[in-house]
Amino acid sequence: MNKACFKVMIILLLLTCASTVVADNKDLGERLAWSCLSCHGNAGASQGPATPVIAGLSYNYIVGVMLAYKYTDDLEKALDVIDNNPDLADVGIYERFPSTMNNVASALSPDEIKAIAKYFSELPLEKLNQQFDEKLAAAGKKLHKKYCDKCHENGGASTADDVGMLVGQWRNYLTFTMQDYQSGDRGIHKKMNTKLKSMLDKKGEESITQLIEYYSSQQ
Amino acid sequence: MLSRRSLLKLLGISSALPLMGVTRLAWAAENRIIIVGGGAAGTIFAKYLKKILPAAEITIVEKNKTYQPAFVSNHLINGLLDINATQYGYQTLQKNGIKVIHDTVTEIDPVSKNIALAGGKSLPYDRLVLAQGIGFDNAAIQGFDENTLHSWTAGEQVQQLAPKVAGLKPGGVVIVATPAGSISGPWAPFERVSQMAAYFSINNKKAKIILLNGNAKTEDLAIFEDYWQQHYPGMIEAQWQTNVSAIAGNSVTTSAGNTTANLLNVVAANRAGNLALKAGLTDSSGWCPVAAGTFESSKQKGIYVIGDAITPELGLSKTAQSANAQAKLCAIAMANQVQGKAVLQDLPPLIDSEYAILNNDYAIFRTKVFRINADKKLTQVSHGKSQIDDPEKQAQREVLYAQSWFNNITHEMFE
Numbered sequence: 223m224n225k226a227c228f229k230v231m232i233i234l235l236l237l238t239c240a241s242t243v244v245a246d247n248k249d250l251g252e253r254l255a256w257s258c259l260s261c262h263g264n265a266g267a268s269q270g271p272a273t274p275v276i277a278g279l280s281y282n283y284i285v286g287v288m289l290a291y292k293y294t295d296d297l298e299k300a301l302d303v304i305d306n307n308p309d310l311a312d313v314g315i316y317e318r319f320p321s322t323m324n325n326v327a328s329a330l331s332p333d334e335i336k337a338i339a340k341y342f343s344e345l346p347l348e349k350l351n352q353q354f355d356e357k358l359a360a361a362g363k364k365l366h367k368k369y370c371d372k373c374h375e376n377g378g379a380s381t382a383d384d385v386g387m388l389v390g391q392w393r394n395y396l397t398f399t400m401q402d403y404q405s406g407d408r409g410i411h412k413k414m415n416t417k418l419k420s421m422l423d424k425k426g427e428e429s430i431t432q433l434i435e436y437y438s439s440q441q
Numbered sequence: 442m443l444s445r446r447s448l449l450k451l452l453g454i455s456s457a458l459p460l461m462g463v464t465r466l467a468w469a470a471e472n473r474i475i476i477v478g479g480g481a482a483g484t485i486f487a488k489y490l491k492k493i494l495p496a497a498e499i500t501i502v503e504k505n506k507t508y509q510p511a512f513v514s515n516h517l518i519n520g521l522l523d524i525n526a527t528q529y530g531y532q533t534l535q536k537n538g539i540k541v542i543h544d545t546v547t548e549i550d551p552v553s554k555n556i557a558l559a560g561g562k563s564l565p566y567d568r569l570v571l572a573q574g575i576g577f578d579n580a581a582i583q584g585f586d587e588n589t590l591h592s593w594t595a596g597e598q599v600q601q602l603a604p605k606v607a608g609l610k611p612g613g614v615v616i617v618a619t620p621a622g623s624i625s626g627p628w629a630p631f632e633r634v635s636q637m638a639a640y641f642s643i644n645n646k647k648a649k650i651i652l653l654n655g656n657a658k659t660e661d662l663a664i665f666e667d668y669w670q671q672h673y674p675g676m677i678e679a680q681w682q683t684n685v686s687a688i689a690g691n692s693v694t695t696s697a698g699n700t701t702a703n704l705l706n707v708v709a710a711n712r713a714g715n716l717a718l719k720a721g722l723t724d725s726s727g728w729c730p731v732a733a734g735t736f737e738s739s740k741q742k743g744i745y746v747i748g749d750a751i752t753p754e755l756g757l758s759k760t761a762q763s764a765n766a767q768a769k770l771c772a773i774a775m776a777n778q779v780q781g782k783a784v785l786q787d788l789p790p791l792i793d794s795e796y797a798i799l800n801n802d803y804a805i806f807r808t809k810v811f812r813i814n815a816d817k818k819l820t821q822v823s824h825g826k827s828q829i830d831d832p833e834k835q836a837q838r839e840v841l842y843a844q845s846w847f848n849n850i851t852h853e854m855f856e
């Protein structure tokens with residue numbers, strides 16, 4: 223083998239190595255994500271009854287939620303991360319009610335959070351078999367169309383536009399979340415708040431139950 | 442022009458096999474991995490190593506055909522869980538290419554790299570993962586043996602406590618005695634007493650529970666005592682730093698003398714199992730020292746220890762959640778080594794956490810998260826826990842989060 227040929231070979235070998243480095247980045251997201259599964263279920267599809275399904279949430283949504291958990295004591299820091307990462311320009315930061323997620327997210331760097339978010343956002347949304355009341359669900363369907371569908375499209379089955387997950391999510395988690403929105407324990411999108419308030423004014427507390435029945439009915 | 446095909450020829454490799462495949466096959470032929478114990482740590486290690494290295498030859502040796510986790514025993518007492526729904530088989534692991542042998546490992550020979558099975562066979566290994574959980578220091582309590590009702594290890598004993606509690610005569614007395622030192626399920630003694638009290642408060646209002654606990658009271662435990670005083674005044678008597686030295690019939694001996702009850706639930710000091718002791722894997726503490734991250738034994742090369750049997754010196758608690766996380770780190774580190782990567786590359790956080798369900802509407806959690814730092818040391822990077830003055834809704838939610846954890850971790854192990 224002549225010298226030139228040998229050089230080409232080295233380059234080819236390096237190219238093979240380079241492609242495994244890229245593969246390793248994907249590995250990193252998956253391996254970090256393994257640490258979530260004992261609580262969130264195989265492939266992020268929680269078996270319930272309350273810890274949320276996280277497979278199929280959108281990338282920006284997961285990044286935003288994880289940064290909010292991580293910097294719970296000072297959300298300004300979460301905003302700093304967004305400012306320093308142009309690719310995160312569309313990520314929203316909303317305060318969360320305290321949970322063990324604060325400890326989990328604190329242990330991860332923003333880059334690690336991105337790798338994990340990529341991994342879970344690419345997993346399929348799983349359907350859940352939850353019991354529901356048909357009458358309440360029918361009422362919820364109408365409410366959803368009027369007050370929520372503009373952002374939570376497709377009857378709440380879409381996770382696009384970084385709005386979290388309503389269909390395919392455990393009803394207990396949705397109940398807790400709506401409690402937190404009403405009590406102010408979770409930060410809320412401004413326009414969503416206007417819609418929610420107007421719904422509660424006109425239709426009362428039971429509108430929340432009806433909506434949750436509706437989301438649980440879509441299987 | 443040099444194509445990829447001719448490059449492979451130059452390297453003397455048949456182009457019919459992808460490059461990775463060759464190293465994996467060669468590796469599989471000389472790397473038989475045996476896991477002793479198919480519990481919280483063993484199943485998870487096998488599952489994830491197989492995911493990274495599909496060609497690896499992985500065998501679990503587990504003495505029981507079904508896994509009955511120790512961590513459900515308390516939840517059977519007041520009907521939070523049903524015993525029929527909490528027994529797990531190894532079929533899915535087998536379907537995914539992991540060999541499962543149901544037999545008891547009686548000896549590990551680290552020199553010849555063989556294990557002996559009670560069934561008479563002996564199996565050679567290249568790497569051994571010890572994941573057999575705890576053993577008891579029987580000698581610490583005169584009269585303690587395998588027939589003592591402890592309900593503290595995976596298997597048959599898990600389901601034996603709840604019916605005894607239900608069968609207690611009206612106004613009867615139960616003694617729950619748990620040892621000093623590091624134990625499996627650090628909060629389990631207090632969760633157990635809480636579940637018994639919840640049951641008695643409805644079904645046997647005059648019953649009494651005496652808790653004899655070998656360790657001193659720590660700050661965490663104030664939440665339990667506070668809850669007991671509020672909800673079951675006079676039902677529970679807790680004695681701290683009290684060790685049982687002997688049991689006979691229905692009475693226990695402590696430094697304060699003899700106490701008699703209608704039901705005894707006594708747990709002897711925990712340590713690594715006899716198998717680990719005999720193989721020279723333990724230090725003077727009775728637990729197995731290991732390297733952080735890889736979990737390779739500091740005593741014997743080629744042997745890894747994960748789960749309850751490891752030394753408490755690393756700061757990890759003896760919980761199924763910790764065992765699960767350790768198993769993942771160990772599997773990734775081992776695969777890294779095989780694949781020629783930096784051994785501690787791509788390790789996820791080690792999330793060590795524990796729930797205790799005090800009643801159907803009240804649970805608490807504590808979490809510590811560790812990472813391997815640049816010095817290859819396991820370092821705690823964050824922590825949190827329930828507080829006595831948390832809003833009511835938080836303690837209520839933790840019940841459902843604890844149950845979710847249980848459903849998800851068992852599903853992760855066996856599905």
Ligand SMILES: Cc1cc2nc3c(=O)[nH]c(=O)nc-3n(C[C@H](O)[C@H](O)[C@H](O)COP(=O)(O)OP(=O)(O)OC[C@H]3O[C@@H](n4cnc5c(N)ncnc54)[C@H](O)[C@@H]3O)c2cc1C
Nearest residue numbers: 478480481482504546573574626629748749759760761762
């Ligand atoms: C009452 C109680 C409540 C608990 N509650 C919680 C909780 O809420 N949360 C939590 O995270 N943890 C809890 N724990 C702790 C948890 O049960 C253990 O930390 C966990 O099971 C340890 O996992 P392991 O894999 O090391 O051992 P195990 O899960 O016990 O698995 C060991 C396996 O090895 C097998 N084995 C043993 N010896 C041999 C042999 N010689 N040959 C073949 N097989 C063998 C056993 O049959 C068993 O299946 C609790 C523990 C107790 C006792």
